[in-house]
Amino acid sequence: MSDVARHAVSGQPAPPGIGERLRKDYFRSPQQALISILGLGFFAWILWTVANWAIFSAVFDGDASPEECRAASGACWTVIAQRWRIILFGLYPFEEQWRSALACVTVVAMVVLSCLPSSWTGKRLAAIWLIGTALFYVLMKGGLLGMPLIGEERWGGLALTLFIFVTTCLIGFPLSIVLALLRRSELPVISKGIGLFIDAVRSLPLLSILFAFAVVVPFMLPQWLQAGKLYRVIFGAALFFAAYQAEIIRGGMQGVATGQSEAAKSLGLGYWQRTSRILLPQAMRNALPATINQFVISFKETSLVIVVGFFEILASGNAAYGTGDWTFAYREVYAFIALIYFVFVFSLSRYGAYLERRMAVGEL
Amino acid sequence: MTNPAARAVTIEGMNKFYGGFHALKDINLTVDPGEKVVVCGPSGSGKSTMIRCINRLEEHNSGLIEVLGTPLNDDVGNIDEIRREVGMVFQHFNLFPHMTVLENCVLAPMLVRKTPRAQAEAAAMKYLEKVRIPEQAQKYPGQLSGGQQQRVAIARSLCMGPKIMLFDEPTSALDPEMISEVLDVMVSLASDGMTMICVTHEMGFARRVADRVIFMDRGEIVETADPETFFTAPKNERTQQFLAQVTGH
């Protein structure tokens, strides 16, 4: 029965209007009214301060000089207009930056595609990610189709951030599934060993793992096993991601009733068929909220590669205001970078919320 | 004695332990093709354990189990072969909740028997009609009643074309008004000549369908008889007590 119909039938008064509701929710007693007014005032003050800085007193002229900017009391968006290429593309050669931009678009397209429910089969996801990553790599690195070769040491900015994030997930996610499955192995040597490994990785700070892979590993591995520093660092980040994600998936697996695998066995399905068709799909659904969370965390943690000398977006931002005349405009640069992070992370978490609603309906 | 290979199930001197607990003691049982065997007994007597040994959901510790002439041992090929030919219906249905009814039904034929999808779907619809819910094919299990879910579970098993069906208390998780719709399906399956081993306390079903009733207690088969004798003149004292309990109230 709809609200209206119920009111019509029972003769109850219509729901309170907005003024009535405001009064009930915020001004029920004098104390409550005071708190509401103070809170509202504080909120309005913050909003005003930010808006005043970012909009009303800000300089939007892309060609303004640093002096003109300094004279204004608000933000100086000129620095973004002049330096956005450094923030987004880092040290990537100027004339080739369209490739870097295209590569970023590729990553975004790849992520959006894999978020669509219609692409949720193992094959399609694998295809999207392998093709997307390959395209990204070719665009960035070049060396064919008339695109000059540009080594990883010159990649930077948003493109590098996205590359680290995507490859970390691309390596880390399958690895986490393998770890989670091995941890359930019936052979105690394997399950205990994997458990120990996961706990060891989880008990180290990511920073130390990145350092180890950037600096220490080269001394331990033979020359032919050493990938470039960027890839070693990504591998370290992927290991870290996998250790956490493996525990998340394991939790999801524990939520799948044993009857599920018994039914699958009784139908004659083999281990891999049971695992890929029955166990993992249900485990991943159970683990979804925590998994989205893990993706968000690793996106933000990409900024840690600064310490081993990579110019991802945050480091490129430092360079954008750090050189020349714009050293005073660091707030604007950080605000811009924060906005970029926000757009990515907020979309991710909204998407997670959408998935959870969908699951609640039982559609997934 | 008939040729063992012609038998549906042969169990000889089978024992099963859970740690130090002797769950099944020297079980001997043979089931001929087309035969319907009902297994009953008090809770914890080992009924589930026994029929779960037949398709290796539980591993027996000693003795012999042969299903359709294939010995059940550590040979994984044998286990796979037996599972392909033996269907099982569980107390709690165990449908795959993330797949539609139709997907539940075509999954195993497509993966295990490599049946093409169109053919598997046609067969699935045939069996869904047999259990009288073809109209639910596109729904998810969570959208069905318990009785409907159990009938889907039966259809799902039948889609593999099994020669033997195992039932482990298929109606005991159901509301009373749904029990008969599931039993009806089982009766019609029996009249089609399916070999069936049913753990159930539905004595009406046992009388109507069973060729033999087996009574288990404390891990042993205590009594085996045709339904008429079993219900009217049980020999064993424990059987008598049990029957007094299930029919007495």
Ligand SMILES: Nc1ncnc2c1ncn2[C@@H]1O[C@H](COP(=O)(O)OP(=O)(O)OP(=O)(O)O)[C@@H](O)[C@H]1O
């Ligand atoms: N996985 C297990 N580990 C240890 N003991 C078990 C296990 N499964 C069953 N048992 C024990 O084995 C005995 C037989 O169990 P089983 O489930 O076969 O009984 P049942 O006759 O099917 O009973 P019910 O009517 O309650 O289903 C019980 O005493 C039970 O406690």
Ligand SMILES: [Mg+2]
């Ligand atoms: Mg049981």
